Amino acid sequence: MLPKSALRRQKLAQSIDDALAKDDALFRALRGVPGFWRTSNGRLQVGGNYDYADDFLLIPFIGSNGLIQACQLKAIRKNSRTSPKYSWLSSIRQRDGCGPGTPLHYEGALGFKGKTIETVLVTEGALKAATCQSFLPDRYVVGNSGVATSHQEIVRTARYKALEIAFDADCFANPHVARALASLIASRVREQLFLSCEQPTRILKWDKRFKGIDDALIAGATVHYLDVPEWLKLLTPECFDAASHQLADISPSK
Template sequence: MINSVGYRRVSKNRPCSICGKPDWCSTTATETISFCARSTTNADRISPHGWGVFYDHDPGLQFARPFRPIPARKKFAHSPALAPPEIRDRVYRKLIELSPASSSDKIVCGRGGLRDRGVLDHANYGSFPKTVRGRDALVGKLVQAFAGDRALFPLSFSGVPGFWRDEDGETRLGSRKDSVEDLMLIPFIGFDGRIRACQIRFMKFVSNRSGRYIWLSSSNEQTGCGSGAPLHHACPHSASNEPVLVTEGALKAATAQRFLIDRYVVGNSGVATSHREIIGTARGRPLEIAFDLDSFTNPHVARALAALVRLRYSDQASFGYGDGVRIVVWDGSMKGIDEALLAQVPLLHLSVPEWLKRLSPKCLGEATRQLAPLTQ
């Protein structure tokens, strides 16, 4: 048993073991507990601020430093079923219409905002109210907007992630707490053009750090539900024979689709998510993987990318097609494909063997372990 445990922020040299990112998250000095600001999937606990807490080795660690106890994540036997896609789409589109991104200068013009990313159609994004009072007012407007729609209103937004009912039976939206930051609402659109879920991006700019994202979810409320981690389709009604390019996040996907009009761009919420949906979307078509460049130095990212490649090869064998897989890279001074495209930096397409040759020893070890079943 360890009686004295310190805390350490993640860094480029020691990224988060859960999401693979070099910022926001933290770990204990002994690296036995990880606190992930971006992912709660399969977490042992959820912190009061919505962080995922992962016990890597010893869940019985004692903390000598003052630390607010982290309650176990609530599990409810009768949480509502997820609402049909058409209901979620209508609610989220109305929410964005009533609280558009244009109402926040930071979301549109700030660092990491829509203009900074080359996103031209601001109407597709929302400004999520920072305060509980603001969210309550927005719920009131939504109720009025759907008051005459008997097909929707009787549901009281039940099954729409982010919505829940409090102890008095009032419909609520989002967290029980206020935020000090502007919040961008980012829709994740399915293959049919309907909004499946939304993410929230915290707009506070911190030098050398990427933004923090969370799902708009109410899974920690008895009458709420979670969003899952759906795949975002940047232009779902485009030609079906175009090569599929996958990148991280809906915002990067929007920038990539603007510049790469001959690609069908999709974005997952993290390098280890939505793999089967990606493979299904790219079945019978060339697949280009354009995750951030830390796959060369971050074993977590390299492992996730190799797992996606392995799943693709297995799918090719099962369904009898031979379209190749390419890893998209660019100038190493730029982290994401969106930055590279905005700076007009050339993109290079590597074969899987070429990608493996460029990995650091630790990353190569993780990648080859994932790919090993293909050679046996």
């Protein structure tokens, strides 16, 4: 939990810094860590230097090494219809601070230790990834921070492995999501052609009453596994046009 009070966040940041302190007084353990920065008087702060309207849930994005690489924030109570559901803990343009970028979350780095990876499943966000890893323990699950992000990293993670894509159910009706999903497929197909590899790519489909794969799994809904041509056939005309444009120079069949 990230407190809404700027003073409490400052005390939290200082306590973390103290716990990581080294003998070298010039060493700053939290320098360059997204969200942490130093004010003009040298005090360590995390988040903005002002009070928030509410506390935030901290959602860590785990790297492939199992360490936290960035954190998303989710408001405990949504304060307005226009405020985003998620935001990043960032200290970009602040002294000793930096931005988080758009990292890929590796839930599998926590829940798949010691197992042979045969199938990589990608979904939207760290929370959905955690749910998928719990319900589908034989998959190595990753979560991107948006449907259009981390495509090359996803493709590398799934190299020589089966890839399952579990973006939200609107990937059949939302042109933006369909375009992004097709772009990911195109990157995957190009790499497989280059490597002479034919591992399958599947798109997951479930009852459209459930937007996300997490809600579908929790409700016990049946999940269907589509190949790329099957997915294309189920798209709305606008989505089909958007996806076809991304796939124009390749012929995905699996």
